[in-house]
Amino acid sequence: MEPQTRALPQTDLETIFGVVATLHGHLLADELPPGLTSHLLERLIEHGPLPDDATTGDMNALLADLCQRLHWAMSDDHRAYPEPAPRRTTHYLDIPDASAEACTAALTDLGGEVTLHRTDEDQAPTNRRHIAAVFPELPPNPDHHARVTQLTALARQHGGEYAGFGG
Incomplete structure (x- = not known):
């Protein structure tokens, strides 16, 4: 049996996009409490896509990539799935x-x-x-x-x- 793709309703995508974009913006501005930043980084290392040696900058780049991908998922444009941005x-x-x-x-x-x-x-x-x-x-x-x-x-x-x- 092949896995089925499931799409989220547009309002859910927009809500998730808003949360990720807000986190990304506050992290970029270095405005998140250090405890929250550490907890998010640990979570994305232990249960997510970041490697063990990931930094806060790596997490911020990942959040930027997620924003691009959520924006892609919300659009009617049929462009290719966004690749990760260069880490620079x-x-x-x-x-x-x-x-x-x-x-x-x-x-x-x-x-x-x-x-x-x-x-x-x-x-x-x-x-x-x-x-x-x-x-x-x-x-x-x-x-x-x-x-x-x-x-x-x-x-x-x-x-x-x-x-x-x-x-």
């Missing part, structure tokens, strides 16, 4: 043109995968570059916070500013 973080720095090359070299020396862009073409022309640098540290792990501090200082050193991070 892209950081953004806005740097003056004159310092962009030196800043890019410094980011590469730190081990980042770096791409250099002009600021949005829809805006008035500026003398700034938008730099994206990919590193392996995942939020909200302590090593991610250390990387943000490091990149903020680097951006300031080159006359620019740290502009945030994304998946």
Whole structure:
């Protein structure tokens, strides 16, 4: 006998999505109580998909993947099932043109995968570059916070500013 697939009602999917998205957002912002974070991590290691050495960042990445998959399950689009997102973080720095090359070299020396862009073409022309640098540290792990501090200082050193991070 082959197993049957079962679909949840749309309202159940939307409710579960809301819970997972809320947890993900608060975890990303490092706003969950430490006890709750530890308990969730232990649960996902012992009874879920995370390996024994998983970190809070790994759990946060898993929650982001679950949000994407729940969103997929709620849609009428017949795209392929979403694969896990790469386990890395892209950081953004806005740097003056004159310092962009030196800043890019410094980011590469730190081990980042770096791409250099002009600021949005829809805006008035500026003398700034938008730099994206990919590193392996995942939020909200302590090593991610250390990387943000490091990149903020680097951006300031080159006359620019740290502009945030994304998946």
